[in-house]
Amino acid sequence: MTSPSIQDPFLPVPLVDLQAQYAGISAEVHEAIRTVLERGDFVLGAAVAEFEKNFSAYCRAKFAVGVGSGLDALTLTLKGFGIGPGDEVITAANTFVATTLAIVQAGAKPVLADCDLESGNIDVRKIEEKITPKTKAILPVHLYGQPADMDPILDMARRHGLKVIEDACQAHGAEYKGRRCGSLGDAGCFSFYPGKNLGAYGDGGCVVTNDPELTERLQMLRNYGSKVKYHHELQGTNSRLDTLQAAILNVKLKYLDGWNQKRREAAQTYKKILSGVSNIVLPAVMPYASHIFHLFVIRIPERDRVLKELQTRKIGAGIHYPIPVHQMDCHRDLGYSAGAFPVSEKLAKEILSLPIYPEISQERIRFVCDGLRSK
Numbered sequence: 001m002t003s004p005s006i007q008d009p010f011l012p013v014p015l016v017d018l019q020a021q022y023a024g025i026s027a028e029v030h031e032a033i034r035t036v037l038e039r040g041d042f043v044l045g046a047a048v049a050e051f052e053k054n055f056s057a058y059c060r061a062k063f064a065v066g067v068g069s070g071l072d073a074l075t076l077t078l079k080g081f082g083i084g085p086g087d088e089v090i091t092a093a094n095t096f097v098a099t100t101l102a103i104v105q106a107g108a109k110p111v112l113a114d115c116d117l118e119s120g121n122i123d124v125r126k127i128e129e130k131i132t133p134k135t136k137a138i139l140p141v142h143l144y145g146q147p148a149d150m151d152p153i154l155d156m157a158r159r160h161g162l163k164v165i166e167d168a169c170q171a172h173g174a175e176y177k178g179r180r181c182g183s184l185g186d187a188g189c190f191s192f193y194p195g196k197n198l199g200a201y202g203d204g205g206c207v208v209t210n211d212p213e214l215t216e217r218l219q220m221l222r223n224y225g226s227k228v229k230y231h232h233e234l235q236g237t238n239s240r241l242d243t244l245q246a247a248i249l250n251v252k253l254k255y256l257d258g259w260n261q262k263r264r265e266a267a268q269t270y271k272k273i274l275s276g277v278s279n280i281v282l283p284a285v286m287p288y289a290s291h292i293f294h295l296f297v298i299r300i301p302e303r304d305r306v307l308k309e310l311q312t313r314k315i316g317a318g319i320h321y322p323i324p325v326h327q328m329d330c331h332r333d334l335g336y337s338a339g340a341f342p343v344s345e346k347l348a349k350e351i352l353s354l355p356i357y358p359e360i361s362q363e364r365i366r367f368v369c370d371g372l373r374s375k
């Protein structure tokens with residue numbers, strides 16, 4: 001196969017292509033925005049309630065509460081369960097920093113467990129040893145769009161009387177043994193950051209749950225702790241899903257399953273082309289998982305050199321994430337040292353996220369693969 005030149009019409013290959021998606025739905029989106037503008041119900045308007053109804057049904061959960069971001073979804077859920085100062089919450093050492101910052105913002109302490117080399121998700125064999133009398137919840141992350149191994153986690157939580165809060169911010173529509181991510185634990189937290197599989201045109205987030213008490217507390221916490229205007233029962237905050245974003249999400253939700261399917265097909269194409277390449281480890285799809293490929297993450301030696309080579313070719317590869325959370329400056333106070341989570345540390349040096357989005361063409365995928373194989 002010959003490598004296309006830098007003048008190739010398929011270039012550049014972005015990591016995600018939000019314009020391509022917008023082009024396919026622009027008329028519908030404009031109409032949805034116009035409706036909100038004409039109605040003028042900008043804060044907690046009709047589109048928010050409509051989206052909460054649609055998204056809870058999509059996730060096969062009873063309730064959904066729209067909030068300002070994925071970070072707030074996690075923070076408010078922890079607070080909604082009464083988790084705070086003096087409490088510990090167990091999560092994965094290789095997650096995005098929002099997961100651990102949410103625990104800190106709730107006033108609790110993140111306790112980390114290493115991830116599994118094959119799936120990249122929290123290693124269920126390493127959770128139980130972290131449980132102390134202070135532990136209140138396990139917070140698994142469905143990283144890259146693949147569910148964590150939830151049944152052992154749910155079992156363990158039940159035995160120890162802990163809550164399970166899913167960080168489903170990368171897993172809109174992913175399934176674990178046929179059950180939707182977000183509806184498996186006591187609550188599931190989503191982000192609608194623009195680059196997520198279901199993304200708004202700005203920040204947004206949501207909590208889904210079957211728990212009516214948590215739902216009521218979240219509805220208050222996001223809105224200054226109030227149910228009735230000017231009667232404030234809780235010390236809440238201002239973190240409501242924006243009505244314009246909810247209207248846009250209502251349009252996009254109808255397309256989510258189709259988009260996820262296209263991502264799976266793109267992942268298949270990558271796997272077909274790269275399967276014979278000896279130094280590349282392709283992402284594993286676990287037998288219990290329906291993976292939605294928020295990210296397509298390979299492992300490759302000399303990762304930094306390869307990344308540079310791809311960047312020279314105008315290919316938007318990325319690293320998710322280059323520093324495990326226990327080695328971040330912001331979490332130095334947790335007291336973990338280098339070597340504490342060897343699998344997370346190893347992966348941080350080897351992982352490489354290749355461009356993936358529903359509209360990515362076969363030609364672009366082939367061009368990325370050519371770049372990977374060049375020496």
Ligand SMILES: *Cc1c(COP(=O)(O)O)cnc(C)c1O
Pocket residue numbers: 069070071072095096098099141167169170190191192193203204205
């Ligand atoms: C995106 C993301 C978040 C945070 O979402 P925001 O909407 O950006 O606050 C949390 N956890 C994970 C795993 C994420 O990918």
